[in-house]
Amino acid sequence: MPDYDDVTITTPDNVKxxxxxxxxxxxxxxxxxxxxxxxxxxxxxxxxxxxxxVAGYTLLYCHANAGNMHEPPLILRLLQKAALDYxxxxxxxxxxxxxxxxxxxGGAVAVALTAANQDRIHALIVENTxxxxxxxxxxxxxxxxxxxxxxxxxxDTESAIQRVTKLPILLLSGGRDELIPPAQMASLxxxxxxxxxxxxxxxxxxxxxxxxxxAEGVRFVVFPNGTHNETCIHEGYFDEVxxxxxxx
Numbered sequence: 288m289p290d291y292d293d294v295t296i297t298t299p300d301n302v303k304x305x306x307x308x309x310x311x312x313x314x315x316x317x318x319x320x321x322x323x324x325x326x327x328x329x330x331x332x333x334x335x336x337x338x339x340x341v342a343g344y345t346l347l348y349c350h351a352n353a354g355n356m357h358e359p360p361l362i363l364r365l366l367q368k369a370a371l372d373y374x375x376x377x378x379x380x381x382x383x384x385x386x387x388x389x390x391x392x393g394g395a396v397a398v399a400l401t402a403a404n405q406d407r408i409h410a411l412i413v414e415n416t417x418x419x420x421x422x423x424x425x426x427x428x429x430x431x432x433x434x435x436x437x438x439x440x441x442x443d444t445e446s447a448i449q450r451v452t453k454l455p456i457l458l459l460s461g462g463r464d465e466l467i468p469p470a471q472m473a474s475l476x477x478x479x480x481x482x483x484x485x486x487x488x489x490x491x492x493x494x495x496x497x498x499x500x501x502a503e504g505v506r507f508v509v510f511p512n513g514t515h516n517e518t519c520i521h522e523g524y525f526d527e528v529x530x531x532x533x534x535x
Contacts, residue, residue: 294346298369306348306370310379317409317532318344318374318383322367322393322400344380346370367400371407386532388412391467391515395420395442402450410535411451412528414459415515418445418471418478418492426468445489448475449482456505457531459524461513462496469509473498476507506531 296304348370374380385408389397394416401411417423420442424431448456456479460472470492477490480503498507510521518524 294348294373296369296373302369304348304370306346309345309347311344316383318346318380318385320370320374320385320387320397320400321345321347322387322389322397344383346374346380367396368404371400371404375407384409384535386410386412386535388414389416390414391416392442395444395447398444398447398451399442401454402447405451405453408454410455410457410531412457412459412531413472413475415461415464415467415513415518416444416472416475417442417467418474419443422471422492423467427466445475445478448479449487449489451479452483454504455531455535457528458505458507459518459527460496460507460509461515461518461521462509462511463513464515464518466515468492469496470494472496473507476505479503479505 291307291309294304294306294308296306298304371385374383374385387397387401387408387410389395389412391414394413397411397413398416401408420440421436458472458476458479460469462469464472473496474490474492474494476498477494478488481488481490483503483505496509500507506527508527510518510524513521513524
């Protein structure tokens with residue numbers, strides 16, 4: 288595995304984020320910010336980031352390391368922004384292109400971070416992410432569907448992605464995701480594309496999972512046998528990521 292450093296990023300209010308800075312090539316042109324969910328295998332993701340075909344540097348961390356998981360989304364977003372500030376002030380990273388990647392709830396964080404920092408970020412990659420926590424609850428815990436409107440951590444990804452109108456987006460969807468319905472990823476794609484056409488339309492999961500691969504600067508790729516945490520191991524995954532990187 289290439290060289291990597293243990294990284295501690297400290298926010299202005301002294302909250303610390305733990306992660307890894309993986310170095311594959313010196314003086315590289317691109318840095319990937321990889322935001323993972325709490326249940327991800329961080330060691331395997333280290334290896335995946337290391338063998339990823341394009342980024343010279345990868346800042347890899349789990350969103351659960353960014354403070355308490357019970358913190359409100361606004362505070363978590365501020366913590367993620369500290370990671371972005373770390374890159375833009377780092378002597379080796381500050382002049383590189385920044386691509387933000389997020390998986391599961393890490394994807395929700397990635398979309399929110401990108402929407403608020405489009406002038407500092409060059410592209411967005413999202414894998415197996417929900418439209419919002421409130422809309423996810425009825426699928427994960429059907430017996431709680433009646434109280435899902437009371438969920439105070441909304442993570443409204445479908446609204447945030449409507450604001451990402453200037454950057455290329457790659458959406459990676461596992462066709463056998465056992466946690467997040469693949470139709471929610473398809474809905475994010477439709478919603479993002481509609482926003483780029485000047486529409487405020489928000490897609491519905493009832494529209495299904497069939498989506499055109501390329502339109503409006505948003506690419507949607509399905510891996511039919513991909514599960515929630517193992518889409519990245521399926522054939523063609525890194526080929527699609529490399530193709531996207533080479534086009535931005």
